[in-house]
Amino acid sequence: MKRLVPLIITFVVGTVLILSVFIPPMEGLGENFTLFFDIIAVFAFFLGGGNLVRVHFQKMSRKSDDWEFSIVTLVGFFVMLAAGLFKIGNPGDIASSVTADGSLFQAIYRSVFVPLSSTMYALLAFFVASASYRAFRAKNREATLLLVAAFIILLGSTPFGTMLTSWVPESWSIFQIPNLAVWLMSSPNLAGQRAIIIGIGLGVVSISLRLILGLERTYLGDDNA
Amino acid sequence: MLSPLMAITVQDIGITVSLVFILLGLAWLAWRSFSGKEVDRRIIFLFIFFSVAMPVIFKISFKFKATPIVNALYEKIESLPNNSTVLISYDFDPAMAPEVQPMADALSRHCLSRDIKIVYMCLFPTGQGQLEQTFSTVVRNEFPEKQDGIDFVNLGYKAGGEGVLNVIVTDFEKMFPTDVNSVPYSEIPIFDNIKSCKNLDLIISIGGGRPGIKEWVLFVGDPGNIPMAAGVAAVVAPQLYPYYPNQILGLLGGVKGAAEYENRLRDSDPKFADMPTPATTMMGPQTLAHIVVMSFIIIGNILFFRNRKRGEIS
């Protein structure tokens, strides 16, 4: 029961969606199944929220490390949730867009969510620089190729590269850095990326097949959980 | 007449000072590395911060020529007849916004000025917040005469990623019974002759994560044979080249792609002369930071080869 039902569900849903590609009358059924999927995906958000609340309440009650910060998480969570669900400060009534200008929800989005998430990623700029100083070495032939390609692309994305090779005549223009960078992207890079996506694509196809046929059951976890 | 000396502005001084500062810094770093002393990672961080901050303050900027892959998208939009409908999907979060928001704005501006209708939607929940920014800076601000529902429509966000795409490729209304302001699909004039993505003239996905342009190609572009183009964060741009030109007709990669598009647009028509060009402005700090990163690579490698030689001798 704990394993058989999920395996049947996966098989049926997967098969219907595959068939709906080739059999036009099944298109509507395929659409409905995907719509179900989208709705369940929202419940996954709710699960995420529920999990978050549970974990942080546990942390607080157990007074584990940094439990004080759990309060911050929970306050942030509930304030944002209330702002969104009750559309606090939204112009217009219940039918207005939740992200409408002037709402508390959009205000928190702009002045809390945006700075936090974009600064998180901006930190990576520092780590990229540090890695290029510390780790980016021409250790062997392969690493050298990688380094040279990266260097040409870096040069090519600055006006510096254009300046450096502007003296190269038109009949040799492929050796001008910007052109070389474009060529690197659209020839060897394209070939390499294609080889990788074919490999990974086949991997995805293969695991999808295994999941549908019930050959792959890792996602169900162990029996006791 | 101003003497040449008088023409020197605060900006010029600023630029010179920052260049000198960065050069001195690099020299110091090289000297310290070669004398075998460990350089703290935080010093490198500080260095990057300055080399980005200074050109931001003093506004160094450059012009860019559009590369073919960027130009392809520009030409496609130019070739669309009036009253065509383009879908622009905001598949990004604020973290990628500095790179891709300028593209989204420039593309919206281009389409609206050519009387092309735009259907906006997003696959990222945060896309809806970013969409609101385009609405306040471009759509409502620069094109006050354009009407919601007739010239553009905002469908907003739906959860599910590829699940959303799999439905709209054959049926729009099923996925989007209303737009973001709860106006029913059947009451939105844009959709009079649009039943599914197959009726659209072009789809542009602006993004850089999952779900994003790759999902659009797999679930909508290929199955529906619909022209697709993309504006993406630089991180994923290289991965999309295999789909160009058969599956994606044009691609703006990172802030450079955005700057190229902005310049192409500005050069094409005097009415765009005063348009804001955030991406072009960002290319100044980019350039300096790139030079610094390249110098890091060079210093690092000289150090590496010197140490290896020493290792061989001893």
Add this chain to the structure above:
Amino acid sequence: MKKTSMVVFATIASLFLLSWIVKGMFSEGSSPYLDGFLVTLAAFLTLAIMSFLYKDNPYYKFAEHLFVGVSAAYAMCLGFWSTIVGNLIPRLSSTVSDFFQVNYIEGDYNIFFVIPIIFGILLLMRLSPKAGWLSRWPLAFIVGTTAGLNFVRYLRSDFINQINSTIIPLLIDWNGFGDFFSNMNFSATGQLVMMFSNLVIFVGVVCGIIYFYFSKEHTGWFGRASKVGIWILMITFGASFGYTVMGRISLLVGRITFLFKDWLEIIS
């Protein structure tokens, strides 16, 4: 709390309080102090995250924890309004639809839309330790959907279409050797470069795939082809690295512009 950290806290707090007041005094608009507060808050959070570069600290932890809470709620609210209110409720009940002021969607199969609700509730069962296993059913539905969707799409777009795109002419505008040699140049748009590009793409894809071919030992000509494959891959990764540097720096430029322009107003 230690004395030094108290001092640091007091300094930071007063600086940001000052910023709020100054911004509130000088900014225009209907609610200057609210706007001032929001900008100051954004600036504080930006700097708090950046302080991680120095070392992990309470300010970073504060910002980080706030982010976790706010982002979870953001996704929940958007999901609720767009999908639950937008797609589910209109198919379930006209009374509830009317409450949310969305149009009820008439349909013969609407009754089946209780399935996602049941599955959704089962998914939430994960929160309970005893009935957690029930959440495998919706999980199976999710996995089945993605597998079914991916199976055909990846086969089509990343397999069949990629074969189609790799079959490219190696000879372009070919009018015999005489013509070829007399017009030969290294222009970026010239015949030679174009032909070479196509050759690189074709050979690159084939050798790249050979590198990822695991059923045969990489020796002899096969080994040499796979060597070419790894070179192509390395150039690919180099190009990606270069591009990524650009992307990451852009994000930093975005944040620094915010700090100088919107907060400190040093630049216009």
Add this chain to the structure above:
Amino acid sequence: MKVKLLFAVILLLLLSSLSFAQDDSAEIDTSAVVEELVLPAPPGNLSGVDKPNDHGHSIDLSWELSPDDGGGLNTVLQYDIYHWVPNLMLELNLVRDSISVIQKIIRKTTNGIIEGSQADSMKKVFEKLSRSELFDVRNSLTEYVKKGNKGLAEACKSYPEGGAWLFLDKKPSGTSTFDHIGSKEFKSSGFVPDFANLYYRVDAVTADGAKASSNILGPIQSSGQWYNTFRTPVVFSVLLFTLLTVFFVQKARKGADLYVRPLGGIEAVDDAIGRATEMGRPILYVLGLGSAADIATIASFTILGRVAKKVAEYQTELLVPTYDPIVMTVAQEVVKSAYLDAGRPDAYKEDTVHFVTQSQFAYVAAVNGIMLRELPATNIYMGKFFAESLILAETGALAGSIQISGTDEIAQIPFFIVACDYTLIGEELYAASAYLGKEPVLLGSLKAQDYAKAAIIVLAVIGVILAQFDFGTEFVNLFEVVN
């Protein structure tokens, strides 16, 4: 009772306004064109077919351009496409309009209400109703539309009587095709009934508004097909791939020895464990941010099993901080059974695999903390990684650990290659798990994938040779999936 009466009144009102509607459509007729206008030559030979390979409800139209389009007088600006609909359809459209007016009154939004006297009169009637009456009327009207739609096919038979030409769409000059894609939903205004007689007409329109009509096409019927022939190449590859996979899995299950070449990164894992033992430092294994259904994470479980077994044999310490709760339970299971296999179940500690947090950067900060505190001899990153890859690898390098990585997230591979000692690139990660696990299912599907890759190479080589000649295009077209 009262509601039924109301409903009847409204319906009567609507039907009476239908006569206006017919008058409106009469205006479109070409006979009404003012004399001074110079008529363009009409578009010729309008023909249509049921849209192939679809679920029905759609017709593909094509016509010959008007001689005055791009030649002749060159006055044609656009083509207007019309289709004939029975009165019932007009009536239903009106009822639909009134439903939407009611909806708007219910929603209290006046914006976007249909313009015109007709809508005004509707609005006046409806605004007098109470809320609950509005709901009832709306529901009755909806029911009316639903029933009426079922009679559409029958009503179409009355052509040319009892109906009118309805404007569909306009296409710019130079266009000679139009796909009329109708809705398959009864309730939608764009509904096109299957197996009903449909009639079409195309007008060439000049800038002055002069119009010339083509021949009338019809009756023509739309219908659904059972199989989409355009997608036959996809069906073939689905079947072939499935068969290949099942065949090789069976073969492997019967004990056939399927060869997988050894991979550099995997050999390095064994050495690294030995090194950790010598140094007396732990091994850190990071499964990435993927879920338990991600192929990279599944591959990583197999490798974790191998690492855990070696670790148990050598009696080294293993640390596995995890990001996803489900991944954690699976990983615990994997590690526990690996210790059992190694004959050291006593050495297994419950907190070897532990849950950290499900927030990307908080997870990174925690793992970074572990790296700098415990100074592991080896860090192994296998699975799905995103922006955090570089931060992890950079910090690991700083701590002086040997680093082995593997991911199928293409954007992150360069960082791993740069900052780690060994990297499994993309698909190598999947292969590594098959190589280590020797499980029939994994080995069998890896074989099937290899055959698919061999097929690409062979087809691409043949294709490129053929592409040099004109007849090669036919071969290329085999791989072209239209629609």
